[in-house]
Amino acid sequence: MAILTQYWAKEFIKFFLIIQIIVMAIFISVDYLTNMDRFVKAGISFIDAFGYVLLKTPFMFVQLTPAGIVLAVVTVFGLMNRNNELMAMRAGGISVYYLLRPAIAWGLLLSFMMIFMGETVVPVTMSKANDIKYGVIKKTRNIHAVKEKIWLKGDGTIYYFRYFNPKDKTLAGITITWLDRDFSIIRRVDARTAQFDSVKQTWLFDSVLEQRFEDSSSSSIVKYDKKEIPIEFKPDDLQGVVKKSDEMSFTELLSYIRKIQKEGYDATTYKVDLYGKTAFPFICLIMALIGAGAGMRRIVKDNLPVGIVIGIAASFFYWFIYGFFTSLGYGRMLPPAVSAWITNLIFMLLAMIYIISSEQ
Numbered sequence: 637m638a639i640l641t642q643y644w645a646k647e648f649i650k651f652f653l654i655i656q657i658i659v660m661a662i663f664i665s666v667d668y669l670t671n672m673d674r675f676v677k678a679g680i681s682f683i684d685a686f687g688y689v690l691l692k693t694p695f696m697f698v699q700l701t702p703a704g705i706v707l708a709v710v711t712v713f714g715l716m717n718r719n720n721e722l723m724a725m726r727a728g729g730i731s732v733y734y735l736l737r738p739a740i741a742w743g744l745l746l747s748f749m750m751i752f753m754g755e756t757v758v759p760v761t762m763s764k765a766n767d768i769k770y771g772v773i774k775k776t777r778n779i780h781a782v783k784e785k786i787w788l789k790g791d792g793t794i795y796y797f798r799y800f801n802p803k804d805k806t807l808a809g810i811t812i813t814w815l816d817r818d819f820s821i822i823r824r825v826d827a828r829t830a831q832f833d834s835v836k837q838t839w840l841f842d843s844v845l846e847q848r849f850e851d852s853s854s855s856s857i858v859k860y861d862k863k864e865i866p867i868e869f870k871p872d873d874l875q876g877v878v879k880k881s882d883e884m885s886f887t888e889l890l891s892y893i894r895k896i897q898k899e900g901y902d903a904t905t906y907k908v909d910l911y912g913k914t915a916f917p918f919i920c921l922i923m924a925l926i927g928a929g930a931g932m933r934r935i936v937k938d939n940l941p942v943g944i945v946i947g948i949a950a951s952f953f954y955w956f957i958y959g960f961f962t963s964l965g966y967g968r969m970l971p972p973a974v975s976a977w978i979t980n981l982i983f984m985l986l987a988m989i990y991i992i993s994s995e996q
Contacts, residue, residue: 640725640730640734640735641735641737641738644712644735644738644739645738645742647712647715648708648709648712648738648739648742651707651708651711651712652704652705652708655703655704655707655708656697656700656701656704659700659703659704660693660696660697660700663693663696663700664689664690664693667689667692668685668686668689671685671689671773672685674773675688675773678772678773680772680773688765688768688769688773691761691762691764691765691768692761692762692765693761694753694757694758694761694762695758695761695762695765695882697753698750698753698754698758701746701749701750701920702919702920702922702923702951702954703923703947703948703951705742705743705746705920705923705924705927706923706924706926706927706930706947706948706950706951707927707944707947707948708927709739709923709924709927709928709931709947710927710930710931710936710940710943710944710946710947711931711940711943711944712931713735713927713928713930713931713932713936713943714930714931714936714937714940714943714944715940716735716931717931717932717933717934717936717937718936718937718938718940722932733991735928736925736928736991739924739925739927739928740921740924740925742924743920743921743922743923743924743925744920744921746920747917747918747919747920747921748917750916750917750920751913751914751917754885754886754913754917755885755886756885758882759882759883759884759885759888762880762882762883763883766880766883786800786874788869788873788874790867790868790869791868792814792815792816792817793812793813793814793815793867793868794812794813794815795810795811795812795867795869796809796810796811796812796813797809797810797874798810798899798901799896799899799901800871800874801901801902801905802871802874802880803905803966804831804902804905804966805831805832805834805871806829806830806831806832807829807830807839808828808829808830808901809828809899810825810826810827810828810829810830810841811824811825811826812824812825812827812865812867820849821849822848822849823846823847823848823849824846824847824849825841825844825845825846825847825865826844826845826847827841827842827843827844827845828842828843829841829842829843830842832870832871836864837870838864838866839864839865839867840862840863840864841860841862841863841864841865842861842862843861844859844860844861844862844863844865845857845858845859846858846859846860846863881906881909881910881912881913886910886913886914889906889909889910889913890910892906893906893907893910904965904966904968904972905965905966907965907972908962908965908966908972908975908976910972911972911973911975911976911977912962912976914976915976915977915979915980916958916976918980919954919958919980919983921984922954922980922983922984922987923947923950923951923954925984925987925988925990925991926946926947926950926983926986926987926990927947928991929987929990929991929993930943930946930947930950930990931943932991933946954979954983957979957982957983958979961974961975961976961978961979962975962976
């Protein structure tokens with residue numbers, strides 16, 4: 637029995653590594669070539685540009701690992717099916733379910749490896765990659781951030797924001813100050829929140845207090861429930877200074893959520909990402925089970941590419957459903973934990989049903 641398990645594991649590792657190497661090579665090549673014009677415009681050397689692409693490979697490795705698992709498992713079971721090895725096992729009184737044990741074990745092992753990389757390697761490399769993206773390639777204007785508080789200097793204007801949510805494109809704790817040529821304050825606006833209107837390409841401010849200084853001794857104050865104020869930047873200009881979820885470990889993201897909640901801001905989108913950090917890695921186990929079910933199918937015995945197509949389709953379908961439910965979580969239509977975990981529960985149930993039907 638142990639020999640059979642070792643044989644399966646050896647074949648799985650071989651095909652998994654081959655698939656991952658091919659996929660990562662394609663990603664690096666495509667990402668490098670498609671961004672070549674941006675590298676040239678930014679004045680980045682080819683070597684530095686290649687280093688920038690390599691910084692994103694740990695993140696992409698984690699994202700592509702589930703697809704590599706399902707394809708490797710389908711291939712191993714499919715070849716065993718084609719070579720009548722599964723039939724020989726049944727004839728010898730060995731259930732093919734026995735081979736699910738190494739598949740489950742490797743699925744769990746790779747799940748924990750994804751968690752480990754998400755806590756150690758990925759946050760560091762993605763943080764460096766984003767620094768290059770926004771600071772060197774996109775050349776984001778002069779923006780400074782201190783402990784998530786953002787300062788931006790415009791043409792005779794100073795902007796201050798206590799909090800920026802990149803997913804909702806909202807600002808909170810806003811102060812905008814206009815200065816004359818002598819650096820005297822001529823106008824100041826304080827607002828509770830602001831929402832970017834993608835259609836009008838403008839900001840709509842809420843709970844606005846506007847103060848105009850006519851001279852050093854007099855000023856006028858006007859309050860508005862809502863007001864559009866033309867300002868010279870868009871949400872994309874702020875992306876470079878906001879630390880994103882993939883740049884933080886689980887503990888860092890949890891600490892950040894507690895901080896912004898303490899300051900009275902909505903942390904729903906970050907909560908969804910927090911639960912996603914625990915939920916998404918276990919797709920490895922689910923893909924291993926789906927791959928096993930596909931490889932056991934009779935149709936795969938004579939046509940292995942069918943099993944591969946099933947595996948690829950399962951991966952894309954998981955991504956679609958996962959994205960759909962997380963979007964519902966971002967939109968506050970589902971609790972964060974539910975939106976992050978419900979896809980795993982659905983696909984785990986479907987995987988078990990698929991395996992049982994394949995064996996029958």
